[in-house]
Amino acid sequence: MTTATGDLTLTRFPEHPREQLRAWDAADEYLLRHLAEDGVDLSGTVVALGDRWGALVTALAPYRPTQISDSYLGGQATLANLRRNAADPGAVTLLTTQDAPPERIDVLLVRVPKSLALLEDQLHRLAPALHAGTVVVGTGMVTEIHTSTLQLFERLVGPTRTSLAVRKARLILATPDLTTARTPNPWPLSYRLPGDIGAASGRTVVNHAGVFCAERLDIGTRFFLQHLPQRRGPELVADLGCGNGVVGTAAALGNPEAELLFLDESHQAVASAEATFRTNLPSTAKATFRAADGLAGTPADSLDLVLNNPPFHSHQATTDATAWRMFTDSRAALRPGGELWVVGNRHLGYHVKLRRLFGNCELVAGNPKFVILRAVKR
Template sequence: MKTELVLHDQQFTLHRFPKRANETLQAWDAGDEYIINHFTETPLTSGSKVLILNDNFGALSCWFSREHQVFLQTDSLISQKGAQQNLQHNQCNSITFLRSTDAIPSDIDVVIMQLPKSNRFLTWQLHQIKTHLNPSTPVVAVNKANAIHTSTLKLFEKYLGETTTSLAWKKHRLVFSQVGTQETATVEQKTNWTVPEHNMQLSNLANVYSGESLDLGARFILEHLPQGSKQTKIIDLGCGNGVLSIKLGRNNPYSQITSVDESFMAVESARINVTNNVDNPERYTFTANNCLDGFEKEHYDLVVCNPPFHQQNTVTDHIAWQMFRDAHHALEAAGELLVVGNGHLGYLAKLTRLFGKGQVSIVASNKKFVILSAKKAS
């Protein structure tokens, strides 16, 4: 796996976060290289204020921090920590970190953007650019050519103005636009919807998974969460919009619940939804974290998890495996990890390897999903 980015007589050592001994995935892609090539051919004025959106692990931040004042905004704590790690390792100049829930500065000279996977999040980011930045501020975005659709370009034209694209290079394409002067429709920060069968009113910020309905895994496990149990110290790991946290709190009114996600918008959505749907939200804690890094060992009696199977645009199971290992570390003796996942992902074998033979059982299953209970040995 390549770790040295070498371009235009510059070299950076870059790693994904968290750094793994047998990493097979690279910390940058050809889109990052295309952006760097473009601004090497058409350089910015030294000292320019550069807003970088969605920099996966800091490759762009490292490059542009050499000569410019960089502001990096991301919705991902993991991306933020990856950028921090790579900036420090390469002894780069310091930059300003912004969460996706923070306002962007108004005096930016250029916006550089890795296009997000979600059109809802892209729409929100374009609206923020239009709302906060001066007219004619240039915007340069990049993505794989087959992921830049006509609908993508129409969003740029709707919220910014005239938009063009580059030729494809290494299967990537650049998008060029700039802040226009035309009036555009207001974009609401939250999407509001209901789950009537569970009497919930939910709000999702723009980058939260499954933005207008329950994902099928969450819908399935909602019917199988423990109720009135002895479990009082509970973690909702990968909480998303907090729907499982709400149900866990309603089912277990004396529990202390920690809602954890690596997405800043997910954590804030969970906070909003718990406040609006649970009678005593003060017993909840909300935190953006890399799985359960830093959580107390052998302290919790229940961890509930609906794991993702991708990191940014990369399909991978290493996040689920890290969640399982971290849960095992955080659970007290006889504590339980409750997991929902697609049946084909092989979680039963993984959990058995971690928790031990005879410690893992199937709680329920349907044609697509399986719910597994893994209990830590006493």
């Protein structure tokens, strides 16, 4: 990426030899160019919200910025990119969307997230730290910035305008209005599950902003919950890509002797999973909650069961790389005889990958849209 101070070499995390997706886009370049051309004073507290792979804070490392991110993978990419470009990783403060933000913000840079709810939640959390002189600049591709996006900035920050589009990217320029009445942050949200989904029927699910299907149960997860394995006895079960944790919570409700491991790359998801689990299980129930790169770091031959609803998007890119790594890591982490249960869209053809990895794959259940597959480590 070319910036006013030189060229940067940036990659995503983890790096995929087969899929070299860029770690920045025209929106990142537009924002950095705007800061340089407008001579924005960066000597105070600079906060970058939603910096996806660390492009913004790597470029701004001399100003010791703070990055606020929902993505564990994004945080790891940031550290790697700082080292790759000979910047001190300690120059950037890495915070998650669940951490308390700085008490005062002089420059707020917002990379517009895919989730409008996450933007709402984070602007609620950051607005008290803004002052009359705070420079607020958002950025995104034109397909990511909608009327609702601008309305959020207007309501939670102050008067807002947009720039001209450049290479299909646009800036959002907002001026803090300290007279704006502070309204309560509506997040997290809760809803009650329907009564026909097995052990989790009628239970309460807690969702922090930005989590997939935060206001209702999605149809793929509902189908999975209706066909979860019925197991008994002590075992270690991973809810891989846990989202709000409803699948792992259902497994724990069905087998009180099980110990659960909830894993997701989203800090918002991990917080949701923990809240959902704690709401529905007794205090004696055993569970670990971890923002992570899937099962990386999980000891080999340690798990009895992995439950997985893999994503097939990485931001705007459609890719099977994440699913493939989840399946590969699951096989390594499972004990001999351990099982991987996967729900996915029928057209994705996960059975081919599972047979290649495990040497077996059974169709547990299917409907016109989804399949549930079971693979056993021999």
